[in-house]
Amino acid sequence: MITPMRSLLRILSLLILAVQECRTVCVDPNAQAHNEIQSEAVVGNPMKLTCISCMKREEIEAVTRVNWYYKPKDSRDFRQHIFLYDSRPQDLEGPWKGRLMWNGSKDMQDVSISITNVTMNDTGSYECVVHRTFYFNLYTPTFSINITINLVVRETEIxxxxxxxxxxxxxxxxxxxxxxxxxxxxxxxxxxxxxxxxxxxxxx
CATH class of the missing domain: 1.20.5 (Single alpha-helices involved in coiled-coils or other helix-helix interfaces)
Incomplete structure (x- = not known):
């Protein structure tokens, strides 16, 4: 005969196994947005620039390199390299140094950065370029994606x-x-x- 205590222990064991089998689900908000996002920020506040690139086969080893670029408003050709992740976050020299922080995840599916103190001059386009190399036996396929965030900075929140x-x-x-x-x-x-x-x- 199964006692209530034994039944409770069995249920707890099943719950523990279920939790152990859980995997982080990656949801790509840019899948239906043609890789372009419209966003707004307020002067003086922090702002997260969200860039997510989901991996369909997490069990395959991958190396990810992320470049962030800034393009001023109404500029077609000029863009500035403002942030790099290559094995570790690298805050590049220039006017953005000290104002950008890595805000990504350990599995490198979320490769976002944050602006710590937004100014009116931050209005423009931010391009997130993700380059990923997969290692599967002797085959090393590569994958790249570009996500653009069009940011408008306002003095007060609307x-x-x-x-x-x-x-x-x-x-x-x-x-x-x-x-x-x-x-x-x-x-x-x-x-x-x-x-x-x-x-x-x-x-x-």
Whole structure:
């Protein structure tokens, strides 16, 4: 006969095995966006430049090299090399030095960087170039992808009208619920008081 304790231990063991078998799921937000992202930032705030390149075969050894470039607004030909990941993050010399931080993952599927203190001059296009070499026996295929982030920097945050409307409705709902709760408390109090009075009259 299986005791409840033994059943509990069996369930816990299955849960532990399930957790051990779990793998990180990589979701590529650029798959349907033609590798181009529109984004906004506010002056003085940090900003993450998201670049994700999922690996379909994680069990195959791969070496990843990532280059980040910046292209000023309305510039067609000029672009500046601002960040490099080649075995380790490398903050390159230039006006961006000290303002960029590596924000990627250990498995090198998320190869994002962050701007620590956004300025108005940061408006422009950021290009993330991922070059990956796979090692499978004697075969070493390569893979490259370019993701462009068009960043617009604003002095103040522009709030979405839908978010403002939702916030107003939330406060209206809170006020209504508070009023309704107060009415219910008064009603219950009066009902209890009336019951006590009837009980006292019956006792006498």
């Amino acid at each position: 709030r979405d009208s839908t978010a403002v409307y939702s916030e107003i409705m939330m406060y209206v709902l809170l006020v209504f619920l508070t009023f309704w709760l107060l009415v219910e408390m008064i009603y219950c109090y009066r009902k209890i008081s009336k019951s006590d009075e009837q009980a006292q009259d019956t006792a006498y």
